[in-house]
Amino acid sequence: MNKRHLTGILAIGAAGALVLSGCSSDGGSGGSGEGDGDKGTITLGFLPSWTDGLSTAYLLEDQLGKLGYDVEMQELTEAGPLYTALAQGDVDMYPSGWPEVTHAEYMEQFGDSIEDLGAYYDGAVLTIAVPDYMDDIDSIEDLKGQGDRFDGKIIGIEPGAGLTGAAEKMIPEYELDGEYELVTSSTAAMLAELDSAVAAEEDIVVTLWRPFWANSAYPVKDLEDPKGAMGEAETLNFLGKDGFAEEFPEAAELVAQIKLDDDQYGSLEEIVTDEQYEGKADEAIDVWLEENGDQYDWVVSE
Numbered sequence: 224m225n226k227r228h229l230t231g232i233l234a235i236g237a238a239g240a241l242v243l244s245g246c247s248s249d250g251g252s253g254g255s256g257e258g259d260g261d262k263g264t265i266t267l268g269f270l271p272s273w274t275d276g277l278s279t280a281y282l283l284e285d286q287l288g289k290l291g292y293d294v295e296m297q298e299l300t301e302a303g304p305l306y307t308a309l310a311q312g313d314v315d316m317y318p319s320g321w322p323e324v325t326h327a328e329y330m331e332q333f334g335d336s337i338e339d340l341g342a343y344y345d346g347a348v349l350t351i352a353v354p355d356y357m358d359d360i361d362s363i364e365d366l367k368g369q370g371d372r373f374d375g376k377i378i379g380i381e382p383g384a385g386l387t388g389a390a391e392k393m394i395p396e397y398e399l400d401g402e403y404e405l406v407t408s409s410t411a412a413m414l415a416e417l418d419s420a421v422a423a424e425e426d427i428v429v430t431l432w433r434p435f436w437a438n439s440a441y442p443v444k445d446l447e448d449p450k451g452a453m454g455e456a457e458t459l460n461f462l463g464k465d466g467f468a469e470e471f472p473e474a475a476e477l478v479a480q481i482k483l484d485d486d487q488y489g490s491l492e493e494i495v496t497d498e499q500y501e502g503k504a505d506e507a508i509d510v511w512l513e514e515n516g517d518q519y520d521w522v523v524s525e
Contacts, residue, residue, distance in 0.1 A: 262474075283478065320462040325432075349390075351453065367399060428446075494510055
């Protein structure tokens with residue numbers, strides 16, 4: 224198994240765990256988001272261990288910088304503080320919101336102070352997954368009565384994640400309460416558990432989502448969800464503070480054009496999380512643009 228992405232995300236997760244909400248960082252970008260400043264400064268808020276937002280944050284850092292904006296990268300550790308910061312205008316943009324299902328609670332709370340700048344990906348889903356060598360477990364329903372095989376644990380991610388909330392609701396719906404505990408900590412910790420279990424071909428059940436590079440890096444399968452407890456498919460959206468498009472019209476025009484399919488998005492996430500580009504996000508984006516830029520009419524060149 225290729226572990227270079229796990230190594231990279233563990234490093235990202237460890238760094239993110241040390242970052243307090245509201246602490247700025249260049250994200251190891253090497254200053255690729257430094258424009259000429261004549262169009263203002265845009266602060267991108269993101270969670271380092273959630274690689275959908277990590278990938279698009281670095282992409283936007285590059286593209287908005289080339290448009291002439293100064294871009295500041297601001298790392299946070301939970302979705303709640305990120306949406307709060309966005310609603311309060313402490314960050315200007317969240318480059319990978321899940322507003323329809325996963326983060327619907329936050330949108331209900333803060334939506335009046337958040338501007339939807341458009342969807343860049345269709346078909347995002349939350350999943351419960353097991354290794355594909357577990358031939359007798361194909362549905363969430365199959366987990367009932369099998370808790371001893373998993374030490375009574377479903378391995379989750381951050382406590383404040385929308386995925387965590389969905390999994391918490393799923394457990395009683397499938398009558399798994401009392402048999403399973405949802406263990407939360409971080410995305411990096413979940414991936415470490417998954418990596419160890421797969422290497423030893425042990426049983427494990429985890430919370431996952433698509434799009435996410437781990438689905439192709441590990442031999443895992445989504446469990447069928449006949450009750451729809453994990454929610455419907457949704458879009459991934461760029462979200463701005465209230466008044467973003469009026470303050471940054473060229474930035475809003477750019478992000479409204481960005482659309483990524485599975486292959487394009489997967490290649491972006493794969494490159495950004497590759498350990499060879501740890502601390503060198505600008506190089507990762509340069510590589511991705513060189514390989515994929517001719518597919519888009521929205522790409523801003525130097």
